[in-house]
Amino acid sequence: MIGAFGGVGTTVALGIAALRRGLSSDIGLVTALPLFDGLALDAPAQFVIGGHDIRRTNFAKTVQEFQNRSNVFEPALAEPCLPDLEEWSANGRPGTVQSRGQSIGKLADLPEVTRRETTEEAIRRIQVDLSKFQERHQLDQVVVVNVASTEPPFPLSAIHSDLAQLQSALGDYPEAGAAGLLPSSSLYALAAIDLGLPYVNFTPSLGASFAAALEFAKERATVVAGQDGKTGETLLKSVLAPMFAHRNLRILSWVGHNIFGNRDAVVLNDPRNKESKIRTKDQIISQIVGYKPQTHVSIEYIESLDDWKTAWDHIHFQGFLGVKMALQFTWQGCDSLLAGPLVLDLARLALYARRHGEVGVLRHLACFFKSPMGVAEHDFFKQWAMLAEYVRGKKAEGE
Amino acid sequence: MIGAFGGVGTTVALGIAALRRGLSSDIGLVTALPLFDGLALDAPAQFVIGGHDIRRTNFAKTVQEFQNRSNVFEPALAEPCLPDLEEWSANGRPGTVQSRGQSIGKLADLPEVTRRETTEEAIRRIQVDLSKFQERHQLDQVVVVNVASTEPPFPLSAIHSDLAQLQSALGDYPEAGAAGLLPSSSLYALAAIDLGLPYVNFTPSLGASFAAALEFAKERATVVAGQDGKTGETLLKSVLAPMFAHRNLRILSWVGHNIFGNRDAVVLNDPRNKESKIRTKDQIISQIVGYKPQTHVSIEYIESLDDWKTAWDHIHFQGFLGVKMALQFTWQGCDSLLAGPLVLDLARLALYARRHGEVGVLRHLACFFKSPMGVAEHDFFKQWAMLAEYVRGKKAEGE
Amino acid sequence: MIGAFGGVGTTVALGIAALRRGLSSDIGLVTALPLFDGLALDAPAQFVIGGHDIRRTNFAKTVQEFQNRSNVFEPALAEPCLPDLEEWSANGRPGTVQSRGQSIGKLADLPEVTRRETTEEAIRRIQVDLSKFQERHQLDQVVVVNVASTEPPFPLSAIHSDLAQLQSALGDYPEAGAAGLLPSSSLYALAAIDLGLPYVNFTPSLGASFAAALEFAKERATVVAGQDGKTGETLLKSVLAPMFAHRNLRILSWVGHNIFGNRDAVVLNDPRNKESKIRTKDQIISQIVGYKPQTHVSIEYIESLDDWKTAWDHIHFQGFLGVKMALQFTWQGCDSLLAGPLVLDLARLALYARRHGEVGVLRHLACFFKSPMGVAEHDFFKQWAMLAEYVRGKKAEGE
C-alpha cells in the first residue's frame, strides 16, 4: 500500500489481522457477500502487508491515534493483533513526494523521501522495494494499492500520451521538485506496472489514469483500477440520483457539505488538493440525471471530528405542477473503516483478474469508485449490475 | 377514481387540465421519461375524469383547501383549469363505506353513502355509475383507480378464496354494517372487474388482492395492479436498503417517523387504519437485506403540516470491525403532488396492458407500490428493471 | 444513590474516582463553572458512594457493559478507577420494588428485593442501610439521590396529603404488592427525610413530590429537590421555546421523537412507565409560550443505540404574514454521561443548602429538572437566573 500507515492502510492491516484471528466478522467486505461464493478469491488471511509512507510512523501508532481521537479500534480487538502489525510495519519503506503539493510535502519527515533523485531513480527505488518484499515473504503475487493523501490536480501534456517519449524523459526530471514530469502517485503506478503487478488507485490522484500508463499496462499485461474510493456522501449521490431520475423528479440543486478532521482532511484543506476531490465528487449527478442542476460541494477540516466524516446534503427538487420539495440527509461514517474493507475487496478482485489473464482497466469495478476509469456510468445500481454480471460470468466459466 | 375529490384525485384532475392547456410541464410523470417514447400510451389530455366519493364536495373546493392550507396549486395555474374541474366534478357519484372503519365512516356526509343496501346492490349501483359515465362521455376505455383513504386491515376467510361461494353470498350481506362480507375497496374492485375494466389500487386497502378477486379478473380477462403507492419514505427505503446490502453494511435499526396533517392523516390517526399502512411500510427492509433489523415506523397526525409529509429516518448500521455509524434523512414532500402523477402513470399503463390482451396482476408495475401484488421484490432498482424490460419488450414487439 | 449500579449511578461513581485521580477534567459539571467559585461546596473527591439496587451487579460490570455497548468509558480512564469502584460496589444494598411496575419488577434478581415486608419494614430496612453506611465511613453528611428507572404514574389520594394519616397506615401495607400505599421512590424519600437527609429525585417518579412528604421534610428540617433531570431534548425545548416567544413567532406544532436502547429505555418501553416520562417532557412548551401548540412526544426502545439518546425534533412555526417555517434538530447525546455530572451538582448543592439551614423544596435548582418541584417556570434562562441569583446571594452573605 502507498501511504500504508495512514488510516485506511492501518484499517486494512488491522482488519486482516483480526479476520485471521476470528476477532471480527466480515461485515463491510463486499467480496464476502454470497454473490462471490465460489469465486476463487485469495483469502484475507493469506495477505501479507507492506508499503511505502513518507512519515516515520507505523501501524501500532496509527491504531493508538485512532483509539484516542476517533474512538474506534477497541483494545480487545486491537491488542491481539499487535504482533502482526509490528511485523508488517517492518515492511514499510520510505516513499516519494514528487508533485504532491506542499501540504503533503510538509508531512514528510523521512530523509529518503525528500532526497534528490531523478524520476527514473525514484521508480527504480520503489521497484527494488517491491521485489525485495515479494522475495522476503515468498509471495506468489503482489498488488499495489494507493491509499495516500490526495494530490493536487496534475496538468497533462502531449508527453503523457506517448509511452516511448515519456520513458525516455524519465531520467531528465529531478524527483524533489515542485513541477516534475509526473506526480508521486504515477511513479508508484509505473513502478508496479513495469513489474507486471496490478495497480489500484483508491484516491483521485493521477496514478495510472493517463494514456501512456494504460498503454504500458497492456504492454506488461497487467491490470489497473481506480479512481477514488466511493465510501460515503458520493456513494449516496450515486444511489439517490437514479431515484430522482426514474421518478422524473427534477433536481434543482444539490448541496453537499462535508466536514471531518483526519490527516486526509488536513491535506484537503489545501485548496489545490481539495480541487481534485471536489471534481470527482461533483460530476456524478449530471451524468446520472442527464441535465445540470446547480451543485455545490464543500469539504472543511474540522479537527474535533477526526475520522468521522459527517456530510449534510440538501437536495431541492421539483415535482408535479412545479411544486418544490426537499430531501436532506446527514451521513456520519468513520471514513477509514468504510474504505478499508473496499481496499481489501479491490486487492482480491484485481489479483483474481490478473491471474485470469485480464489486461488493462478493470471496468467491472466501477461501483467502488467516485470516478471509475473507463466507465461513464455513475448510477450505483448499474455499476453493481456490471460487477454482478462479471462475477456470474466467471462462475459460469467454472472459475 | 374512488375517493376522487381527495388530495390525490384532485391533483390528477388539475394536472390533466393543466397539461391539456400547456400550463405545466410533465415533471413527476414517470411515463413521460424517454424510456416510454414510442409506446402507444393514451395522452394525458385524452382522459375524462369521473369518480366516487363519500363526501359532498368537488375538485374546486379541494383545490382551494390545498391553496389555503398547503400553499400549493398556485392561482395562475389553477384558475384557467376551473372549467374542466367543474365539468369533471359533475361526474362525481356517491360512494360506499362498508367496513372502512369508523374514522372514514365519520367523514361521509352524503345520504346515499350510508343508505342500507346489500353488498350486491352496492356493487350494482357502482356499475351503473361506471357504465353511465362511459356512455355519457362516449369513452372507448375506462380505468378504475382507488385513491381513497386507507381502510383498516380486513380479515380474510375461506370464502374469499372461492369465487363461486363469494358471488352467491353477495346478496346476503348488508352494506352499511361494520362487519360486512368485503370492505368498500373490494366492492369497487369487483364492480370494475365484472365490467372488464382495469382496477388499480393505490392504497393498502384490500381491493382486488385476494384469491377470488384475482380469479374473477382472469375470468373477465382484465388487469389489476396495486397496492399502496410508493411516494416518499418507503420509496427511499427501497432505494437505500439495497445500498447497504451491496456494501455488506449491516443495518442494526431503521426508525422512520412520519408526520403530516391532511385528511389521509386524520384517517391514519385511527390505530386500526394506521395498522394497514405500517404493515406495508415496515416489511420491505428485511426482504431486501435478507435479515431482520429492528425497525420502527410511526405515523402521526400533525395538523399544521397539512399535505406536506415530513419523514425523519434514522438508520443505524455496522461497518468493518464492528464500528457503528448512522445515516439520517428528512424527506419533505407534498404527498398528493407526489402521488398524482403516479396515478396517471398507472392509469396509462393499465389501459395499455388491458388493450394489449394482458390478464391478471400487472407485475411489471411493482416499482410504483409499497406492497406490489404478486411480486416479492422490494429493491426499487430491480423493480425498475422489470418495468424497463417490459417497456423495451413491448417496443421491440412493435407495440 | 437509588438504582446505584445503573448507567447514571455508575457515571457518578466513575466520574468521582476519575476526578480524584486527575484523570478527567470537570467538563459537564455545572458547579465547576466560575459562578460557583467561592461557594463552600464539598469537593467531588470527598464523596463516598453507596446505594441501593434491585439487581445483582456492581459498578465494574456496568462500566464494562457501557464500554462494549455504548463505546464510552475508555480503558485508560476506567482501569485506574476500578479499585474505588470495587470498594463502593461493596456499599450496595438490596432495594425495594413496590409499585414500580412490572417492567422494573422483572429486572429484580435479588431475593431481599422481592421479599414480603410491610411498607414500614421496607422504610426501616433502608434507614438501617443508610445509617450503617454513614457510620462505617464516618461521614459528616449523607445525601440520597434517586437515579433508578422511571416508575409508572402513581395515583394520589387524600391519605397522601395528610402526614399523620399516612404514617399511621405505613404498617398496614405489604411491600411486595402491585397496589401499595406508595411507590418505591417514595419509600426511599420518606426514609431519607425521616433521618433528616437531603433527598434529590432525578427521575419523574413520585419520590417526595406529594403534600405529606413535603410536610415531613419541613418537620425534619431537611431539603428536597426534583424532578426528572433535564439532560437532552427537554433541555433544548426549554432553551428554544423562549426564543420563539420573544420573537413572537407562533409555534404551530412541536414533534419530538426520542430513540435509545439502554436499560432505562427497556423500562420506558412499558407504556405505563413511559407515560410518566412523556408527561414531564410534554408540558413545558405551553407553559413557556402561553398557548397550546400541537405537541407530540414519542420514546422508542431501539436496542442498537444503547445509551446514545437520539432525538429528532420538528418545530413548525408561523412568522409574519402567516408564512410557515420550520426548525429541526437532532440531538445525539450519551444520556448517562449527561446526567452523571448533574447528579453530582445536585448532591453538592443539596448538601450545601441543608448545611446552611434551608428547609423544604430547593426551588433554585429548577434549571436541573424537567418538572421542577414548586416552580412553574420552564424557561431555562429564567431558571438559570434563579440559580445565579441564589449563588450570588449566598456569596454576598459571605457563605
Add this chain to the structure above:
Amino acid sequence: MIGAFGGVGTTVALGIAALRRGLSSDIGLVTALPLFDGLALDAPAQFVIGGHDIRRTNFAKTVQEFQNRSNVFEPALAEPCLPDLEEWSANGRPGTVQSRGQSIGKLADLPEVTRRETTEEAIRRIQVDLSKFQERHQLDQVVVVNVASTEPPFPLSAIHSDLAQLQSALGDYPEAGAAGLLPSSSLYALAAIDLGLPYVNFTPSLGASFAAALEFAKERATVVAGQDGKTGETLLKSVLAPMFAHRNLRILSWVGHNIFGNRDAVVLNDPRNKESKIRTKDQIISQIVGYKPQTHVSIEYIESLDDWKTAWDHIHFQGFLGVKMALQFTWQGCDSLLAGPLVLDLARLALYARRHGEVGVLRHLACFFKSPMGVAEHDFFKQWAMLAEYVRGKKAEGE
C-alpha cells in the same frame, strides 16, 4: 428605507398595508408582545413608506417576484394592498452606490445612481429627498432604516474618528468612484443624522458605526441603532451557545452552512461582500462561551431556494469524562418575512427613543442585531433582559 424595493423593504410595506386592513395578525412583530402594552409606540398603520433604491423597480414587482419564486405573499393578502404599495412606490428615489462593491454596483440601473457627484452632493441629494418626503406627507417624524444589500468591509482611517476633519473633506471626494471617503450606507447615515432623524442599520455595512458618525449623532441629538438584523442561524447561535455554557459542555466545533438564493445571496456570493457577513456571524460563539472553539461559517448562493434561507449547523461538544456528542439543526426560514417585522419593531422603538430625548446608540436594542453597536453581549437572553428592563423602566416612568 434604503434599498426599499428589496425583499425586506417590500415585506415591511406589504405588512403595514395588511395590518392596516386587518388582513394579517401581528405574529412576528416583537413590539406586539404583551411586554410592550402600555408603551406609547406609533401604530403600524400610521406609517407612510418611502425610500431609496438603485434599481428601477417597485413594491408590486417585488411582491410578484416573491410570489413566483418563493411561494409567499398569497394573492388574497397581497391584492387588496396593491393600492398602498403603488402609492408608496411613488415615494421611491434614486439611491447611491459609492464604495458598495462591484456586485451591488452591477445591479444599479438608474442613471441618477451612477451619476458623478461629490460625497457632499450625494448627501445633500438624499437630504432633499428625505425633507420633501416628510413635507409632502406632513409627517411628524421620519426614521431611516438601511435594508440594502451588504457592502464589502470598508477600511477606516484616522479621518473617520474626527468629525470636523471628515466634514471638511466631504466635498473633495467623487461619489461614483471605487475608493471613496465613505461607503453608501454611511452617506445615508450622515444625511439622516444631520437632519436629526433616527438611523437604524439592519445590515453589516458601515452605516453610522464609526466614531465621527456617533459624535455627529450626539451633536444633532438623535439616535442610531444596528448592526445586521439577527433573524435566523445567528439568532439560534445566540440562543444555544448560552445553554452549552451554563451546562459546562465544551463546544469543540461549530459549523454553520447557509444556503439561499435571493438578491441578497447574489451580492453575498461576491467574496468581498460575504466577508462582512461572515464576520458578524462568526464572532458570537466565542464571546458567549469565553473560549475559542473551531468555527466555520459558509454562505452559498443556491438559486432554487430563493428567499428560503436554509442553514445546517453541526455543533460538536464534549461532555463529562471527555465524551464527544453532537447537536445538529436545520433552519428553514423565509428571510425577508423574518426580517420585515423586526424592521418595523426597530422603527417604532427608534422613534420612541428619539421622541423621549434619548441620544446616541440605542444599546437596549442589542437583541435585534448580530453585531449590536456598543454592546459586547451576544447571549440572546441577556440581550432580551436589557430590552425588557428598558421597557419596564419606561412604563414605570409613566411613558
